[in-house]
Amino acid sequence: MIVNTVDESSGLSTHGLIRSALKTTEEQVREGWEYLSSLRVLKTTFVEGSEGDAVLDAIRTSFEPGVLSFLDVGCADGLFTRRAKDLLNLAGTNLSITAIDPLSAAALSTARQIPHDVVYRTRFEDFSTEAKFDVINVRHSLYYLRDPMSQVARMTDLLKPGGLLAFTLWGRDCDLYRVYLATRSELANGVSYAMTSEDLEAALKRNSSLRDIGCRLSTGKINLSAWRGSEDVLRSIYIVLRRQLNLPVSDGAFALFRTSFQHLMLTGQRTFAVITCRKVA
Numbered sequence: 315m316i317v318n319t320v321d322e323s324s325g326l327s328t329h330g331l332i333r334s335a336l337k338t339t340e341e342q343v344r345e346g347w348e349y350l351s352s353l354r355v356l357k358t359t360f361v362e363g364s365e366g367d368a369v370l371d372a373i374r375t376s377f378e379p380g381v382l383s384f385l386d387v388g389c390a391d392g393l394f395t396r397r398a399k400d401l402l403n404l405a406g407t408n409l410s411i412t413a414i415d416p417l418s419a420a421a422l423s424t425a426r427q428i429p430h431d432v433v434y435r436t437r438f439e440d441f442s443t444e445a446k447f448d449v450i451n452v453r454h455s456l457y458y459l460r461d462p463m464s465q466v467a468r469m470t471d472l473l474k475p476g477g478l479l480a481f482t483l484w485g486r487d488c489d490l491y492r493v494y495l496a497t498r499s500e501l502a503n504g505v506s507y508a509m510t511s512e513d514l515e516a517a518l519k520r521n522s523s524l525r526d527i528g529c530r531l532s533t534g535k536i537n538l539s540a541w542r543g544s545e546d547v548l549r550s551i552y553i554v555l556r557r558q559l560n561l562p563v564s565d566g567a568f569a570l571f572r573t574s575f576q577h578l579m580l581t582g583q584r585t586f587a588v589i590t591c592r593k594v595a
């Protein structure tokens with residue numbers, strides 16, 4: 315059934331401007347909210363380390379204060395988008411934001427966070443605009459894009475000369491990546507591989523349209539007792555990974571995931587990196 319959700323309003327919503335061509339079933343709307351809440355639960359198990367601060371630092375050190383056009387790819391609940399706007403504003407930089415995400419829950423939630431900016435409910439793969447951006451932020455969303463390096467090429471096209479691309483991705487030593495890899499090989503073989511920061515950094519170095527490739531590492535810890543001791547937390551991890559891996563929602567599939575998880579050797583390490591680069595002028 316197609317339901318009339320916020321995504322169908324291509325005008326001014328009560329919370330901000332949301333544009334979309336996508337239609338959603340009731341089930342997809344429910345799954346979208348469930349995904350956002352699972353993401354929140356997962357984040358409560360992260361201790362120390364802030365890759366968000368590294369993104370803001372990269373923007374601050376790359377541009378003089380002023381107005382910057384900012385594309386946020388995969389904005390989820392919009393909390394980081396809002397934080398970026400508020401904190402950079404304090405430093406004299408005004409972000410004019412375009413945020414995109416295919417989930418209607420994400421578009422609605424982000425529009426509430428940044429009511430004076432623009433939110434599109436769309437996949438990046440389907441997003442097109444005449445606009446060019448100073449900054450494109452791809453924070454933990456590259457994993458979800460089909461054929462990521464061709465999407466990175468499209469992002470480069472959407473940048474102004476000298477513009478900044480900022481990617482945040484897990485590193486090879488991150489426990490979340492370990493769980494992802496094991497789940498992929500045991501339950502989802504054949505699904506396209508989600509890159510690590512190391513993979514991306516090497517690939518960007520081969521792109522002649524980009525310069526100043528830099529890497530800001532962020533290391534933190536994971537509360538492994540919560541991962542091991544709470545069914546809710548484990549289910550949240552499954553729900554977050556399931557989207558990238560295209561796994562079923564069923565209890566049986568979750569039980570298989572739980573068994574595979576119990577056999578994993580984890581370290582309690584959370585390693586992420588912010589990889590930045592600029593478009594050649």
Ligand SMILES: C[S@@+](CC[C@H](N)C(=O)[O-])C[C@H]1O[C@@H](n2cnc3c(N)ncnc32)[C@H](O)[C@@H]1O
Pocket residue numbers: 353387388389390391394414415416417420436437438439452453454455458459460
């Ligand atoms: C892990 S969340 C990242 C959240 C946010 N950027 C942050 O830092 O808190 C990944 C987001 O990417 C979105 N996403 C998934 N597929 C996408 C696509 N094809 N294009 C753009 N965003 C996508 C998901 O819906 C989800 O909200």
